[in-house]
Every structure is written in C-alpha cells, then in structure tokens.
Amino acid sequence: MQFFYMLAVAIVSRYLAAALGPKPKAPEPQKANIPVADEGRPVAWVFGDVWFDDSQVVAWRQAGQIPIKGKGKK
Template identity: 35%
Template structure:
C-alpha cells in the first residue's frame, strides 16, 4: 500500500517541477508571406504546377475588413 503513496507523490513532484513551455509571440503583419511588387525584379515563367516563394506581382487584393451586414435575419 505504501508504494501507491510513493508513486502518487512522485507524480505530483514531477508535474510541479516540469519546465513550462515558452509563450509564443503574437502574429504580426510581417509574418505573412505575401507577394511583393518591386521594379526591376524578374518575373518567373512557370510551366506546370510549381510553388513560387516571394513572387513579384502588380496587385495583391484588398487587405481591409468589411463588416457583415444582416438583412432579414436569414429567413427565406
């Protein structure tokens, strides 16, 4: 019976002394791998399906949020 007490105490001590993982840093706009638009940068010619990192584009969508407006409450 005493071995159960030793096992429970050892488990509690190991949980209490375990190192805590570091907190992740919050995401920022620089973490997004968005395409760039630079003058003089070469534009690659791709044949087939290829993953291009850091592509050069002339326009990349609206980075704005638009509020959702409800009409009719979703009834038909």
C-alpha cells in the first residue's frame, strides 16, 4: 500500500514541478557582428598555418536554426 502512495506522490510532484517551473526561451537568430571587406582593399591569400591580425570577411552566411518540415522518411 505504501508503494502506491509513494508512486502517487511522485507523479503529482512531477506534474507540479513541470507546471510551476520556468519555461525555456526560444533561441534567437545570431546577429552578424563581423569585420567586412573595404572596397579597394586587397584580400589576403593565406597558404598554410599563419597568424595575422588584419582580418576581413569576404563571404558570410547567416547561421541559425532551420525548422524541420515533414515527417522522417527512410
């Protein structure tokens, strides 16, 4: 009899914790905060492993989440 009482208390406490707990926020898309290439400025060609401080980005793709549409297929 004690087993069923403890099981009922565990189930009720789980539902209460889920209902009263904090809700997670949805992730936001990334903000593009990148160095861009200036017009007329030469683009560095790098071959091998080097370290340089003059960075610029020639191409950028907005990274984020892509929603899954449709059901899984095999």
